[in-house]
Amino acid sequence: MFLQALFGVDDPTLGAPLSAIIAFSLFLKVVFIIGGLLYLVFAFVVTRQIHIMKSTVITPLSGVIQILGYVHLLLAMGVLLFFITAL
Amino acid sequence: MPDIYDASSEPQPEKKTNHHRVNDYSRVMRNEKSSNNALKSFVAKPTKIHFDSQGQNERVLLLMRRHPVTQLKWILIAIVLLFMPILFLSVGMLNFLPPTFQLATLVMWYVLIISFSLESFLNWFYNVYIITDERVIDVDFHNLIYKNISSAKIDVIEDISSTAGGILASIFNYGTVRIQTSAAVVEFEYDDVPQPAKVTEFLNELLLEEEKEKFENRVD
Numbered sequence: 405m406f407l408q409a410l411f412g413v414d415d416p417t418l419g420a421p422l423s424a425i426i427a428f429s430l431f432l433k434v435v436f437i438i439g440g441l442l443y444l445v446f447a448f449v450v451t452r453q454i455h456i457m458k459s460t461v462i463t464p465l466s467g468v469i470q471i472l473g474y475v476h477l478l479l480a481m482g483v484l485l486f487f488i489t490a491l
Numbered sequence: 492m493p494d495i496y497d498a499s500s501e502p503q504p505e506k507k508t509n510h511h512r513v514n515d516y517s518r519v520m521r522n523e524k525s526s527n528n529a530l531k532s533f534v535a536k537p538t539k540i541h542f543d544s545q546g547q548n549e550r551v552l553l554l555m556r557r558h559p560v561t562q563l564k565w566i567l568i569a570i571v572l573l574f575m576p577i578l579f580l581s582v583g584m585l586n587f588l589p590p591t592f593q594l595a596t597l598v599m600w601y602v603l604i605i606s607f608s609l610e611s612f613l614n615w616f617y618n619v620y621i622i623t624d625e626r627v628i629d630v631d632f633h634n635l636i637y638k639n640i641s642s643a644k645i646d647v648i649e650d651i652s653s654t655a656g657g658i659l660a661s662i663f664n665y666g667t668v669r670i671q672t673s674a675a676v677v678e679f680e681y682d683d684v685p686q687p688a689k690v691t692e693f694l695n696e697l698l699l700e701e702e703k704e705k706f707e708n709r710v711d
Contacts, residue, residue, distance in 0.1 A: 436595050453632070457617040483598060
């Protein structure tokens with residue numbers, strides 16, 4: 405029910421092979437979204453870890469690396485958004 | 492009343508920082524230029540590099556990390572992975588997927604390469620070995636979630652040895668420096684650091700200076 409609402413698959417007139425293709429597409433979409441979510445969690449952990457690392461060893465490059473972490477987090481958000489909207 | 496003696500009129504001796512002092516007793520450091528390039532793997536006498544448990548009068552004299560050559564492995568893996576999709580697409584390996592899913596697979600692939608490279612770089616950049624005028628320190632971060640910092644005072648060092656083995660280590664002059672101590676952490680291993688012989692020599696100079704200071708304090 406939830407998946408039907410989410411992906412707009414509610415046409416009972418679809419033939420069996422077409423349903424199988426749509427089910428496979430749904431399965432792939434779910435896999436990609438879960439992958440994107442895990443990647444977002446990973447990117448968040450990286451950002452936190454960079455924060456700990458840069459307070460442990462303070463270098464002139466600490467700011468740049470922190471920005472790198474945030475850019476990576478934004479990238480992960482973008483990827484998840486892409487998987488949710490484009491697939 | 493005229494002053495008999497005014498200390499302020501006396502020429503003041505030049506205030507020596509710890510970096511100047513190290514040049515007095517260390518031949519190794521006299522020959523090294525002060526640097527703040529945090530991307531180098533052998534940073535001598537940095538003035539803008541610090542660590543969290545650093546004492547107020549403690550100065551970082553040497554910061555080291557693994558030689559850049561030892562990082563070639565993950566860099567080469569990342570480059571190979573970067574070009575893999577060309578191979579996949581040329582043989583039509585993803586043709587069973589709809590075009591949007593093919594694109595998503597490529598996005599996922601490249602994002603994983605970015606994260607692999609970022610994690611490897613961070614591991615290299617923040618796993619550092621620090622020698623201060625008081626301590627030797629080993630900062631370890633494993634897999635982004637585990638942090639370990641070990642340190643020992645210079646005066647508890649009992650034995651220092653360096654080993655360099657392998658073709659690359661001989662060509663690029665890097666190796667492992669082992670520091671035996673009588674502290675809680677018995678052995679420090681500075682893996683694949685550049686110029687291990689120089690590091691050993693510097694540690695010996697620090698040890699000698701520490702013993703000299705102890706002796707002078709006892710005499711005073």
